[in-house]
Amino acid sequence: MSNYRMHSIDNISEELTSLSQHVAQLPKNTPFTVPIGYFDNFPVRLMDAIQNEASERELFELSPLLKELRHENPYTLPDGYFNHLTVEIPKHQAPVVGMYTIRSWAKYAAAACLLGIIATVFFVSKTENETSLALQSKETESLQNKVSPDAIAMYLEEMDNLSVVETTENEQVETGSNLLVDMSSETIEEILQEIPDKDISLYMDQDGLGDVHSLN
Amino acid sequence: MLAELDDNELVRLFKDDQQREKAFTSIVKKYQEKIYWQVRRMVITHQDADDVMQNIFIKAWNGLSNFREDAKLYTWIYRIAVNESLTYLEQQKRRSSVSFDDVSESLENKMQTEKDFDENKAIWKLQLAVQQLPEKQRIVFNLRYFDEMPYEEMGQVLDTSVGALKASYHHAVKKIEEYILNH
Numbered sequence: 001m002s003n004y005r006m007h008s009i010d011n012i013s014e015e016l017t018s019l020s021q022h023v024a025q026l027p028k029n030t031p032f033t034v035p036i037g038y039f040d041n042f043p044v045r046l047m048d049a050i051q052n053e054a055s056e057r058e059l060f061e062l063s064p065l066l067k068e069l070r071h072e073n074p075y076t077l078p079d080g081y082f083n084h085l086t087v088e089i090p091k092h093q094a095p096v097v098g099m100y101t102i103r104s105w106a107k108y109a110a111a112a113c114l115l116g117i118i119a120t121v122f123f124v125s126k127t128e129n130e131t132s133l134a135l136q137s138k139e140t141e142s143l144q145n146k147v148s149p150d151a152i153a154m155y156l157e158e159m160d161n162l163s164v165v166e167t168t169e170n171e172q173v174e175t176g177s178n179l180l181v182d183m184s185s186e187t188i189e190e191i192l193q194e195i196p197d198k199d200i201s202l203y204m205d206q207d208g209l210g211d212v213h214s215l216n
Numbered sequence: 217m218l219a220e221l222d223d224n225e226l227v228r229l230f231k232d233d234q235q236r237e238k239a240f241t242s243i244v245k246k247y248q249e250k251i252y253w254q255v256r257r258m259v260i261t262h263q264d265a266d267d268v269m270q271n272i273f274i275k276a277w278n279g280l281s282n283f284r285e286d287a288k289l290y291t292w293i294y295r296i297a298v299n300e301s302l303t304y305l306e307q308q309k310r311r312s313s314v315s316f317d318d319v320s321e322s323l324e325n326k327m328q329t330e331k332d333f334d335e336n337k338a339i340w341k342l343q344l345a346v347q348q349l350p351e352k353q354r355i356v357f358n359l360r361y362f363d364e365m366p367y368e369e370m371g372q373v374l375d376t377s378v379g380a381l382k383a384s385y386h387h388a389v390k391k392i393e394e395y396i397l398n399h
Contacts (some may be wrong), residue, residue: 011366019386020393023342032256033331033340038266039252046273049331053274122304174339 222255223289228316230280240280240320248289250363251297258301260326272300282389294365294373298355303380323347338396345395349388356381357388 017024060067147155192200219244221229228241251272256265275296283292312322324347327340328334334340344355355374359365365379374381 011368012360016361016389019389022393023389023395026342026396027339029339030253030257030341030362031330031337031343032260032262033251034262035251038262039248042248042269043241046244046270047241048276049270050274125341 224285224395227283227289240277241294243276243280243289243348247293248273250290251293254294254297254358254363255301255340257343259304260323260352264304268297268300269302269305271327272297275300288369291369291372294359294390295375298373301355302351305366334396341396341399342392345392348395349391353384353388353391356384357392360385 013024056067059070223243226239226243229235230243231240248269252269254263254274255268256262259265259268272293277291279296283289288385290352308322324344327343327347328335335344346357349357352374355369359370360367365373367381370376370381371378376384
């Protein structure tokens, strides 16, 4: 505290004593009380009030009419509405399930279903492939067990011969057709003369050529 | 950090948009208690004092940009506080259309509703005596007796000459003595 201030306070005290001994002896502390924490909270509350005041002033500058109307409420309530307002709570209430629980449950269930579907499709396709391969190999094995190696060898030989015969026949047909084309009419007549008429007639009847006159 | 700065530095910081809120909060923290008790002795109830406090510091926020640095910040805030307290009492008077005596009685009634009120205790008796004073004398007495404010500074706050303030204080002390001796 400065000397000036101390001197001033001394003067104030002396002045009071000279004016009234009774008043100078009275306690100077205050009998009033203030809510706990008031001075800690006041600066924060004040800054909020300053912000509100600024918005009120802004509205007043924009439109005094709207500022006046801001706090007016055109709606009315029945007399004593809030005094008689009661909320009836039903005795049996359905259990309240939190939104978060439902969402979480549904999320995990959906994920599990999706995984299940993928796993099932994968498993089924894998099993089908394995089953068909197994069946094929099983059938082959059972055939191999039933048929002797000699029979298989014979079968394969026959198949080879058959293919050779087919090839030869094809070649012969081609050769035969070429022979027929290249054959002269005289040669054909000679061949036909060697065949008995009876066989020729029978052949003609079979192929529906009965009305054709005998060549011989 | 800011709490250590003197008034002039806080006012300079307030004029910087980035620092405004912090500087003002420091000013409020520095003076709120002194101002509160000054107001409370005038309006008596905490609720009324709180309303007046808000008005005082909102006025300070709005006017601090134009504050002249050659003046003293705390006398300027005291001046706002005194004016706001008188305005508040004036509004109450107009609302209830009562005379000065009735206002004094009304303040006395309010005081009696205060927690721990005991009219036989000297501390309460002094407060009751102060409420009997005219408003201007009451302010002078409070500033001098409780806040120990020099007459020169009080002259700046109340815009009144030192001689007039001394006379006012002397009258106030005599009236209070009389009240205490008679009650």
